[in-house]
Amino acid sequence: MLLAFALSPFLILGIGALLLMLAEAFAAPSSRNRAGDNEESARGQALGATMVFLAAGAFAAGVWLYGIDDLEGASSLAPWLMIDRFTVFFEMLLCLGGALASLLAGGYLPEHNLNRGEFYALLLFSTLGAMILAAAGDLLTVFLGLETMSIGAYAMTAFRRTSSRSAEGGLKYFLLGSFAAAVMLYGFALLYGVTAHTDLAGIGASLAAGSAKSPFAILALALVLVGLVFKVSAVPFHMWTPDAYEGAPTPATTFMAIAVKSAAFAMMLRILLTSFGTGAWISWASGWPPVLAWISVLTMTVANLIAGRQDSVKRMLAYSSIAHAGYLLLGVVACSRSPQATASILFYLLAYTASTAGAFGALILCGRRGAEAVSYEDLSGIGRRHPGAALPFALFLLSLAGIPPTAGFFGKWFIFRSVIDGGFYVLAVIALLNSVVGAYYYLRVLVFMYMREPAAGAPVATPMRSGYVAAALLISAILVIALGITPGTTLDMAQAAGLTG
Amino acid sequence: MTPWLGLVYFYLLAALTVIGALVAVFNTNPIRCAMGLLLLILSMAGLFLALHAEFLAAIQLIVYAGAIVVLFLFVIMLLGPSATPPRDHRGRVIRATGSALFAILSAGGMVLAWRASHFPMMHNVDHDFGGVGAIGRALFTDEVAPFELSSALLMVAVVGAVAVARGKQGVHKLSASSKSEPT
Numbered sequence: 001m002l003l004a005f006a007l008s009p010f011l012i013l014g015i016g017a018l019l020l021m022l023a024e025a026f027a028a029p030s031s032r033n034r035a036g037d038n039e040e041s042a043r044g045q046a047l048g049a050t051m052v053f054l055a056a057g058a059f060a061a062g063v064w065l066y067g068i069d070d071l072e073g074a075s076s077l078a079p080w081l082m083i084d085r086f087t088v089f090f091e092m093l094l095c096l097g098g099a100l101a102s103l104l105a106g107g108y109l110p111e112h113n114l115n116r117g118e119f120y121a122l123l124l125f126s127t128l129g130a131m132i133l134a135a136a137g138d139l140l141t142v143f144l145g146l147e148t149m150s151i152g153a154y155a156m157t158a159f160r161r162t163s164s165r166s167a168e169g170g171l172k173y174f175l176l177g178s179f180a181a182a183v184m185l186y187g188f189a190l191l192y193g194v195t196a197h198t199d200l201a202g203i204g205a206s207l208a209a210g211s212a213k214s215p216f217a218i219l220a221l222a223l224v225l226v227g228l229v230f231k232v233s234a235v236p237f238h239m240w241t242p243d244a245y246e247g248a249p250t251p252a253t254t255f256m257a258i259a260v261k262s263a264a265f266a267m268m269l270r271i272l273l274t275s276f277g278t279g280a281w282i283s284w285a286s287g288w289p290p291v292l293a294w295i296s297v298l299t300m301t302v303a304n305l306i307a308g309r310q311d312s313v314k315r316m317l318a319y320s321s322i323a324h325a326g327y328l329l330l331g332v333v334a335c336s337r338s339p340q341a342t343a344s345i346l347f348y349l350l351a352y353t354a355s356t357a358g359a360f361g362a363l364i365l366c367g368r369r370g371a372e373a374v375s376y377e378d379l380s381g382i383g384r385r386h387p388g389a390a391l392p393f394a395l396f397l398l399s400l401a402g403i404p405p406t407a408g409f410f411g412k413w414f415i416f417r418s419v420i421d422g423g424f425y426v427l428a429v430i431a432l433l434n435s436v437v438g439a440y441y442y443l444r445v446l447v448f449m450y451m452r453e454p455a456a457g458a459p460v461a462t463p464m465r466s467g468y469v470a471a472a473l474l475i476s477a478i479l480v481i482a483l484g485i486t487p488g489t490t491l492d493m494a495q496a497a498g499l500t501g
Numbered sequence: 502m503t504p505w506l507g508l509v510y511f512y513l514l515a516a517l518t519v520i521g522a523l524v525a526v527f528n529t530n531p532i533r534c535a536m537g538l539l540l541l542i543l544s545m546a547g548l549f550l551a552l553h554a555e556f557l558a559a560i561q562l563i564v565y566a567g568a569i570v571v572l573f574l575f576v577i578m579l580l581g582p583s584a585t586p587p588r589d590h591r592g593r594v595i596r597a598t599g600s601a602l603f604a605i606l607s608a609g610g611m612v613l614a615w616r617a618s619h620f621p622m623m624h625n626v627d628h629d630f631g632g633v634g635a636i637g638r639a640l641f642t643d644e645v646a647p648f649e650l651s652s653a654l655l656m657v658a659v660v661g662a663v664a665v666a667r668g669k670q671g672v673h674k675l676s677a678s679s680k681s682e683p684t
Contacts, residue, residue, distance in 0.1 A: 014653060021660070080646040118664035125657035132650055140647045148654045155661030170665070215613050 003073040005066075006083045008059040009091045010131060016052030017124035020045060024117035046106025046468055049120040050099050053127070057095030064088045079199040082137040082270075089346055089497035090134035090266045093353060097259035098127040100357040100472050105251035107466030108364050112372070114160055114249060122159075123255060126152025130263035137274075139188045139198045142267060143181075146231070150177050153260055156252035157244050169240075169247025176230070176240045184227025190220035191275075200274040208278040213286075221276060221288060228271065231264035232325045235299040245318035250372075253314070254360040257321045258353040265328055265349060269342060273335060273499050282336045289336040292329055293427055299326030300434040308441045312374050316441055317359060320400060323438055324352055330424075330431055331415045337422035339499060344414035346494035351407035351483055355399035358476030361469050362393035368464040376448045378461045383450035389463040390449045392473045399480045401442040402435050407483035414491065510551060517544040531577045535570055542566045554631040 004011065024045060064085070068074060074083040081087075102123055109115040129148025136142040154177065158170025192198055194217045195206035207217060230237040245253045272288060281287045300323055307319030328348060334341035366382060366389050367373035383390035399406035412435060419428045454460050483490055517540060524537025542565045549558040640648050 017656075077646050080644075080650075116664065116667070118660055118667070121660050122657065122664060125653060125660065128653055129657065132653070138647070140644070141650060144647055144650045144654055148650075148657050151654070151661050152657045155657075155664050158665050161665065219613075 002071055003076060005059075006063060006068075006071050006074040007077075007081075008063070009056040009095065010081075010128060010135075012052060012056040012059060013095075013124055013128040013131065016049075016055070017121050017128070020048050020052070020124065021117070021121045023048065024121075045117045045120045046102055046109075049102040049124060050106070052124060053095045053099035053102060057092050057099065060088050060091035060095060064092070079138045079201075080141045081132070081135040083135065085497040086266070086270075086342075086499050087131075087135040089493065090262065091131055093262055093346075093350055094127055094130050094134065094259050096350075097255065097262065097353050097357065098123060100353075100361070100476060101251050101255040101259065103468045103472035103475075104254055104357070104361050104364055105249075106468030107464065107472075108249060108251050108469070111369050111464050111466065112160075112249070113369065116159075119156065119159060119249075119251075122152045122156050123251075126156070126255070127259055130259050133263045134266035134270075136267070137200050137270070139191065139200070139203075142200075142271070143185065143188065145263075146181060146184075146267070149260060149263060150181065150231075153177075153252070153256050156255065157248040159252060160247075160249050163247065165243075165247040166249070167247070169244040172240045173244040176237075180227050180230035180237065183223050183230075187220045187223030187225075187227065190216050190223065194220065200271060203275040204277060207275065207281060213280060221281075224271065225288065225291065228264065228268045229295055232261055232268065232329070233322050234295050234325050234329060235302050235322070236295070238299070238303070238322050241322055242315050242318045245321070246312065246315050250314070250360050250364050253318070254357050257317075257356050257360070261321065261325065262349045262353065265332075265345060268332060269335065269345065269499060272332065273339065273342075284336070287336070289333050293333045293424070296326050296329035296333060297427065297430055299323065299329060300431060301326075304434050304437040304441075308437070308444075310441070311376065313363060313376060313379065313445060314374055316445075317356070317363070320438065320441070321356060323434065324356075324400075326434070327412065327415055327431060328352075330419050330427055333424065333427065334415075334418040334422040338418070340495070341418035341422065342498040343491060343494040344411075344418040346497055347414050347483075347487070347491055348411035350490065350494075351399070351411035351480070354476045354479035354483070355396045355406070355408050358392060358396035358473055358480065359400060361472045361476065362389060362396060365389045365463050365466070365469050365473070366393070366461055368462055371461065373461050376445065377454065379445065380448045380452035380454045382461055382463075383446075385460075386463045392477055393449065394446055395477060395480060397442040397445055399484070401439040403439075405481075405484040407480045407487075409484060410487040410491075411483075414487075507551065511548070514544045514547045514551075517541075518548070532574070535573045535577060538573070539566055539570045542570065552631075556631060556633045556636050559633075 027044075063071065063083075068083060068085055068088065071083070077083065102120060105119055105123065109119060126149050129145050129150070129152060132141060132145030133149055134145075136145050154170055154174040157173050158167055160166035188198075191203055194214050195203045197203045197206055210217075226237065233241040245256065248256065272282075276282065276288060282289065284290060303319045303322035303326060307316050307323065310316040310319060328345055331341055331345040331348065335345070363373055366379060366386075373379055379390075383394075395406070399408035402408045402412040404410075416428050416431060419431065521537045521539070521541030521544060525534045525541060526537075528534050528537060542561060546558040546561040546566070549555075549561060
């Protein structure tokens with residue numbers, strides 16, 4: 001019974017997705033005659049999916065409050081699914097991300113004539129995969145979770161079949177993602193060959209025991225790193241991100257930017273700190289930290305420079321999510337000196353989830369059927385005409401830029417502090433300069449919204465109305481402000497959730 | 502089996518594998534390429550048999566020869582012979598660089614494997630390792646958690662395929678009904 005309680009977030013998501021699919025299948029025949037009814041049934045889907053996410057999140061919070069250590073049987077799945085505080089924190093984070101994405105979908109899909117129930121099933125299963133990935137303590141479950149999450153994301157990217165952009169983005173994401181997964185799988189196979197273990201802890205112990213580093217282990221680490229870095233979309237492997245993010249329906253973009261990225265960071269932390277977390281592997285002289293530091297610097301710089309040159313706000317937000325991956329990678333580098341730095345990554349991911357979901361949600365709110373708000377010009381003057389859409393947008397952009405008193409400020413603050421505590425002063429300076437560059441393109445949106453008027457004759461953006469999107473914006477706004485004013489309790493939680501050892 | 506016979510068996514199948522791979526890469530007729538791939542897969546299955554991995558050999562036949570090559574053939578026949586121009590000059594430089602890089606990497610890997618004396622997993626496994634019984638026992642006892650989790654993976658793949666394939670049809674239906682709405 002306690003085992004079922006420990007696994008309840010997984011079970012709720014899986015069973016909830018199946019029930020929603022059944023509900024849609026049985027609701028469809030009665031409403032086939034009228035288009036209006038069809039929309040109503042899928043509207044219920046959005047509400048249902050959000051409820052499933054919230055229920056799973058509530059059960060995860062229940063597991064947290066009950067205490068993992070008191071939970072008998074939670075360790076019986078140990079090599080496969082690690083039920084520890086790290087996992088439970090990510091369960092709550094991913095359920096929040098999934099709930100926000102499904103609320104946005106509830107407003108976006110009917111507005112843009114895409115309202116098909118499969119989207120919510122994909123969203124739920126993909127989040128389930130993300131949770132498996134965050135909990136995985138064995139290469140086998142890592143791969144299963146990764147693929148479950150990614151296949152859902154591929155399908156959601158290509159969901160708008162009539163748009164060639166969506167198809168192109170989906171195909172690019174699918175092909176490159178499969179390729180990266182294959183490269184990573186080669187790495188896993190080599191790791192198994194070298195250590196004869198597939199569980200991460202066993203690999204770590206075996207690699208620590210061997211005195212000399214086997215060339216195959218180094219090759220395996222390189223291949224696994226390629227896969228990890230692809231999934232968080234850091235710079236040498238970021239090419240798919242802008243196309244996939246721009247082509248996908250915006251709720252799917254939101255999901256990819258928040259949930260997929262968070263789960264990928266969970267996987268990265270667990271693999272690097274558990275399997276490659278000892279001795280020479282984690283040292284600056286001969287391990288993975290300098291590689292990640294270079295990737296992180298490249299990621300921040302390149303993404304920030306390109307983001308400033310975009311005409312499309314959606315594409316700009318895509319590059320901004322790459323840049324944020326760069327800051328997060330710095331946090332991973334800091335973890336190599338003190339495992340306490342994990343807390344700053346977890347806090348940053350929470351702040352980033354709330355801000356990014358809010359920013360994409362506000363972008364959804366600014367457009368309507370046939371006239372999605374995409375470019376900076378689309379947003380010009382919207383601050384005066386429709387303050388209800390512009391004000392939250394401004395808040396989330398300020399949070400992404402890291403202006404106090406928002407969640408983004410403390411996210412950056414904790415990451416930079418842990419980088420400095422680790423002794424990486426140069427990296428901290430580079431990151432600081434980059435966040436100044438980043439502020440430029442976030443503030444540019446504000447300039448367009450509040451200080452420009454649309455050119456004469458240009459189509460004027462009129463915001464859509466949707467209770468779902470408004471609810472998502474409200475939740476994100478409360479989180480952004482609450483984390484910006486009282487970061488303490490959340491940081492304590494993140495510290496409790498840190499990986500030990 | 503005498504060691505001499507085993508060697509003949511190995512080299513025969515290895516040669517067939519290489520021939521199949523060469524046919525698959527260099528032939529210009531897509532159907533013949535698929536047949537080369539089939540030859541490669543069948544000889545690989547034979548090699549697996551020699552390693553006492555009967556289950557792997559059977560899966561190789563069912564999944565690769567039975568499903569994947571047939572899928573390739575379906576697609577080739579659906580597209581017809583006109584789908585690929587006989588000579589494609591685009592991206593020649595990229596392809597040449599790619600093959601050169603791959604050749605260098607493979608050579609490096611071979612040298613690495615040759616010189617690495619401390620590669621620990623080169624010992625022989627037991628004869629029943631990887632047999633049907635062993636795999637079944639592992640699948641339903643120790644590894645039942647990932648086995649169950651893989652059902653989520655299959656489910657999301659099915660739903661995803663339906664979502665992407667139904668997309669056009671669903672939108673046609675919707676746009677047709679929305680056109681009739683004002684009347």
